[in-house]
Amino acid sequence: MTETRIERHHYDVVVIGAGGAGLRAAIEARLAGKKTAIISKSLFGKAHTVMAEGGAAAAMGNVNSRDNWQVHFRDTMRGGKFLNNFRMAELHAKESPQRIWELETYGALFDRTKDGKISQRNFGGHEYPRLAHVGDRTGLELIRTLQQKIVSLQQEDQREFGSYDARIRVFAETTVTELLLDGDRVAGAFGYYRESGEFVLFEAPAVVLATGGVGRSYKVTSNSWEYTGDGHALALRAGATLINMEFLQFHPTGMVWPPSVKGILVTESVRGDGGVLKNSDGKRFMFDYVPDVFRKQYAETEEEADRWYTDPDNNRRPPELLPRDEVARAINSEVKAGRGTPAGGVYLDIASRKSAEEIRRRLPSMYHQFKELADVDITKEPMEVGPTCHYVMGGVEVDPDSGAAAGTVRGLFAAGEVSGGMHGSNRLGGNSLSDLLVFGKRAGGHAATYTDQLAARPAVSVAAVEAAVETALAPLQRDTGESPYQLQQDLQVVMGDLVGIIRREGELADALGRLAELRERVAKVSAVGGRRYNPGWHLALDLRNMLVVSECTAKAALERQESRGGHTREDYPAMDPKWRRVNLVCSLDGDTVRLTHKPLPKMRPELIGLFDRAELSKYLTDSELAEFDALTEEANN
């Protein structure tokens, strides 16, 4: 092993991940004067953040002046069903506007209001128009702006030191496979260049994780290949903890066919404009899935439902417009009963319901998206849709103010989708982009401060590096194991079928058994070919991350006996206030995932006072409500 060439670098702060959170963290660390490295799995500027369309939520009050951070805070807590870390939601609501305005000084060009301010749009769950946006490509604008800000910092360094890379350098197409520790302190990160397969070692006292989500463990997902839960797994292996891993956001109608658009979202307005869901028998099945609590508001016959579109005052709503989780549950049941489409979804039909001209007028972007990407003419044929994995609420448990990872490790920070707590059990649209900026900046800044406080730099041990090299080369040296592609497919089947949108105790237990089998197979995976840009090898190394994160999700999902936000248990269909007080915390004990209960931090009085009692009574236990009553009484006296 000692003959393996390893490139060594010394940095103060290493940021793993080059999406919104990572770039913002790096900017902050560099502005604090730290020598900063950005490690990007893809090319610089290709991060998954580009997929965000809607916008970035920030209570600037440009469109409705009644908006302020308190209202935003309330919306966020509601959206997360009160499981959010209140302090993160508070910081997020307070600091988002500054983070957005700051982007303008970096050169961002948001859409404008008539008086020249940043325009804001309405979005589900937000009380006022709040999302700063650029058409439907807000994520791209965000990435490009941060990317260009980094370039401008490099230009400053070039003028001052004669080198663009003097204080901030981007390592594109580089994957980190291991964090290296000195006792309980982060000492560095080990990885490889994708292009050459050469190894690289970053010695650094502080590491910021900003690696995004875990969606590639699912069959149908809107996430890119990078979303293999690297940061989640690196944190676990370094002694940090994960929370809320049972909460995944699924969208009920993602395309499942044709394969070229698998996972891509079909907006809810298709159903709002008359689109209906049908099974393979051609039956409009949603009428069979109206739960009792909604019975009164939803139509019982197709005739009545159809009349609603033109006369909503005298008719009840069609059942296609039930809440997301109900629709997803219904689709799931139909498919499991064998009435799904060949691709494992159901039909969403608007073609037979509206004229082609009307569809093109009402749903232009949907029409163009499918025409261009898939050659599907939604004015002529039904779409095949099913639930698609979209976002993971869970992630690294962090200190809300600094982003420092909890657990036994020091010098590790996390921001963005890889961190947990901010969104509780369910994320509001638009909150992720502002989350990236607020907590990216905080993590970068606090990582810089942390390095200042260190008396001595932690040292990387040679043995740890040798072990990392060995682990990384192992798949290439085996030729008896299975193909990584096959293993990924099998993992996706287990997660998609058994730990998907609707969960049952038996299936979850089954999933854990299968994941244990997969773990053994993954340990023996083999990759053919050499080290130079070998995607099979890359996937083989990603697999163990995907696997451990999947185990966390399955374990936590089995443990939480209630349904809340992004976690739906068919055997426990209601929300249970007792479970609201609990975070499920995953840690790694040797090789096995350990799950513990941890009480949620208690909201400060002035924050809980922002809600009215009627609303709180849906979420809080009786004893918590009594406490709330005592508080209000105290305030009134």
Place this chain on the structure above:
Amino acid sequence: MGSKRQFRIWRGDETGGDLKDYAVEVNEGEVVLDVIHRLQATEAPDLACRWNCKAGKCGSCSMEINGKPRLGCMTRMSTFEETETVTVTPLRTFPVIRDLVTDVSFNYEKARETPAFAPPADVAPGDYRMQQVDVERSQEFRKCIECFLCQNVCHVIRDHDENKQAFSGPRFFIRAAELDMHPLDAKTDRKEYAQSEMGLGFCNITKCCTEVCPEHIKITDNGIIPMKERVVDRRYDPLVWLGNKIFRRGQVPQTSATSGHSSGAVTAGAAHGGVHSHAGGSHDSSAERQAQQGVNWQREVPHPTAPAVDSSGKLPLTELTFDRAAAPSPFGDDVEFPLPPEHLNFAHPQQDEPKH
């Protein structure tokens, strides 16, 4: 459902390689990138190919499909004949790393050389005020997903490695244009910089970049041409040089003789055949005044015409599918030389003097 289709994919690295034949199962509704993924999952697990979002938004999966620069995720298999062999090769302009992956670091170097946004000194964050109509021009260029297909197709560097040093390419011309049009950018010499440092003058507007842009950004019409038109320094611009030859400017005493300052912007405009220049381009009021006297503002100026497109609504790509050798005329196919005198926006210094 599926059928076997013939593929030829370039396999190799910087030391060389060749096209390998594959017969791959292709299902209805798939794109080229799906086929590459299937190959990776079956007979070629180490086939190198970049990709990311698979929805045409990140610009990672740039490749050349049947010789045309395309995004793999946006090229549907249904656009090919059932019996057609689909040939997939890496981007030609950049050095190969392995298989379909090329070293695109050229683009990141050029990005670093392009001066960044200069925030206005006296405007606090949160106080930026801009009108939608003003930001829209720059927003068009900010749609760029950095797939670098425009850089790949640009013939200034496609087969001329030696030009790479001095030439930034279409991607960064629209970055310069974007900043130039930014309502609050404090740097005022974007155009001049593009001309003198980025090699804007090398571009002779064949519009190949516009044609391959998956975001349909009008790189040439809305970015490059407006910058070329208004840039003051004309020395390095082969177009202006060519225009001068054609119009015999070199032999005619210029208005600039009195001002000591070139009226290049005006003449450059005329050279674009049909796209007439804006008065005031020379920033020299006496030269402008003099020029205006001799200009027939009622003259018939040919309307800017849309490019000649083929049946698929696209410009015929120069090298491979165009119906003639070499690039199309940068002046447009509908412009004949010499230009009719009434189309010229030119004031002869002695035109008002009586003829002998």
